[in-house]
Amino acid sequence: MKKITTLILACSxxxxxxxxxxxxxxxxxxxxxxxxxxxxxxALLGSxxxxxxxxxxxxxxxxxxVVERNATRINQLSLMMDDYxxxxxxxxxxxxxxLDKMWSERSNFEQRITDLTDASATLQKVAASGDVNAIxxxxxxxxxxxxxxxxxxxxx
Numbered sequence: 001m002k003k004i005t006t007l008i009l010a011c012s013x014x015x016x017x018x019x020x021x022x023x024x025x026x027x028x029x030x031x032x033x034x035x036x037x038x039x040x041x042x043a044l045l046g047s048x049x050x051x052x053x054x055x056x057x058x059x060x061x062x063x064x065x066v067v068e069r070n071a072t073r074i075n076q077l078s079l080m081m082d083d084y085x086x087x088x089x090x091x092x093x094x095x096x097x098x099l100d101k102m103w104s105e106r107s108n109f110e111q112r113i114t115d116l117t118d119a120s121a122t123l124q125k126v127a128a129s130g131d132v133n134a135i136x137x138x139x140x141x142x143x144x145x146x147x148x149x150x151x152x153x154x155x156x
Contacts, residue, residue, distance in 0.1 A: 022103050024088040031089040035096045038084050041077055048073045049146060056139040067135055068127035074142065075120035081113045097155045105152075112149040119145045 025031035048070040054060045055067065088103040089096065102109050119142045126138040 022086050022088050022106055024091060028092050028094075030087070031092040031094055034084075034087040034089050035094050035098075038098070039096070041081060041084050045074060045077050045146070048077075049143065052139045053143060056136045056143070062132045062135050064127050064130045064135065067139070068124055071120050071123035071127055071142070075117060075124060078113055078117040078120055081116075082110060085109070085113075099153050099155060102153045109149075109153060112145065112153070115148070116142070116145040 025034055051060065052067060052070055055062045085098075085102060089098070090100040090103060119138070123135075123138040123142050126134045129135075
């Protein structure tokens with residue numbers, strides 16, 4: 001019985017480990033599709049951050065309902081990022097701004113995703129309060145997580 005339990009545990013660990021490790025794209029077609037999907041998430045993040053940045057700078061009035069909606073979207077996108085950035089496309093010469101560090105420093109990258117998830121969840125809560133100064137500060141925190149990732153994992 002002990003051998004069976006040990007075998008089951010070993011198999012479970014192997015399956016879990018292989019499912020969370022980044023895989024390498026096996027073809028240029030697969031890599032291109034992965035880049036397309038990854039860039040779609042980043043485009044949506046940028047689209048939702050744009051108006052928030054303008055609010056934080058005072059270029060447009062803070063609208064708590066828009067902040068809450070966009071923070072929710074950013075949060076949901078952050079929850080998808082790991083899935084859509086896991087496939088390593090670095091061995092192909094593709095049009096992408098992603099640096100190889102996205103895969104070689106995976107735990108750091110995953111922490112940055114978690115930071116974005118946490119910051120956007122905080123922004124959702126702060127937006128519900130309607131406190132304009134707190135909203136601007138929380139928008140800044142979300143922006144800082146975006147910029148922090150760009151600085152390390154994105155080409156200039």
